Amino acid sequence: MAFDPQELRFDAQGLIPVIAQDEATGEVLMLAWMNAEAVRRTLETGRVTYWSRSRQSYWVKGETSGHTQRLIEMRIDCDRDCLLVLIEQTGPACHTNRRSCFYTAIREGAEVVIAEPME
Template structure:
């Protein structure tokens, strides 16, 4: 059965959340938004392409930073309203220069940073 992005359940803005996960370690790296065209571009090129809500434009992860995401596996959840992108991540995934965007934890009601920015 061939895949048709139109079968996905996009929100009222035409977007679907996409979770990027490291294909080797399983670490959750980030969450961003995709529209149908970003899904198509990602599947055609193997380079993960998102939709920037703030810039209203496509962005290929790592295009300017060099911190690229190469697609390994593309998964659709059971409700077809969320994507899991297993990727090979080069460098940090987060714009704060951390490996993951999920670097803040709540411990006993306090926020704790679990990782420092990479490199210097």
């Protein structure tokens, strides 16, 4: 059965959230957004392509920074309204130069930075 991105459940803006997870370690690296065309491009090229809500344009992860994401596998959640991309990450995933965008924890009611920027 061929996959059709239009069969996903996109929000009112035509977007679907995407969780990027390191395939080798299981670490959750970031959350971003895709539209149907970004899904298609990602599957076609193997280079993870997102939709930038702020720039209103496609964004191939690592195109300017060199911190690329190579698609290993794309998964669809049970409600078809969220994607998980298992990736091979080169360099930091976060624009703050950290491995993961989830570098702040809430511990005992306070925010604590748990990961410093990469060298």
